[in-house]
Amino acid sequence: MINTNKKFWLDTPLHEMSLEQWESLCDGCGKCCRIQYLDETDTMLMQTDVACRLLDIDSLRCTDYANRLSKVPDCVQITPQTLKDYYWLPKSCSYKIVARGEDLPSWHHLVCGDHQLIHKEGHSLRGKLVSQRHVHEEEIEDRIIQWIAITD
Template identity: 80%
Template sequence: MHEMSHEQWESLCDGCGKCCRIQFLDDDDTMLMQTDVACKLLDTSTLRCTDYHNRLSKVPDCVQITPDTINDYYWLPDSCSYKIVARGEDLPSWHHLVSGNRELIHQEGFSLQGKLVSEMDVPEEEVEDRIIEWIAITD
């Protein structure tokens, strides 16, 4: 993992869209609440960032996932390709680096394609009303 070039690491992104949805922590910081509302930069049809190279300056909560920081992001799903590689496991058969098909993740139902709305289409005061999943945070 640490021997990978930046380009090789970046190519691991499977395009699931799960890291680009708006999430909240409860008041006790013990429950992660996920919404079906996507970052304003995410194209909800393709699940690709529309301004990937400038995203960190345009979206303050956006993060740069690296081999050194992957374990800091507990909220990434276990199916995240970065996490899979960090665990030393093989990429799944639907991953584009295995299958050669970037659409297979969507066809197999492992992405959020068709399940997200853009935060540009949801009034800010309604985003919290769109919580769809709670995940307990453990140490």
């Protein structure tokens, strides 16, 4: 169990965090687990309301986290070394917040002790996604809900 009395994310460099510390940074928002597309110029991100088939859309947790990379070919593994490669992650991503040297938001479970506060305050995608298991592959692009210019 991580001692969160000390805000390790403020004084431990990402590459020196233990696996437990690193994994605990995930706030469970579900934003990286929705189906997204980059345009042909890699400058626009097209977000859908379709979640990866392994994401439990109620808890916003992966149903097979240990095997996700082999089961979902385009699943990503965010690490301190690969974080910079995932420029499409939202600015609100806890990994990106910590990488910028900022403190985690008040609703983050490491700050408030409540894994549900992110959902209660509307900072997650709970209630906003449909599972890929219930959408035909050819219909996913029809479910684009937002286009975002990528600037980082």
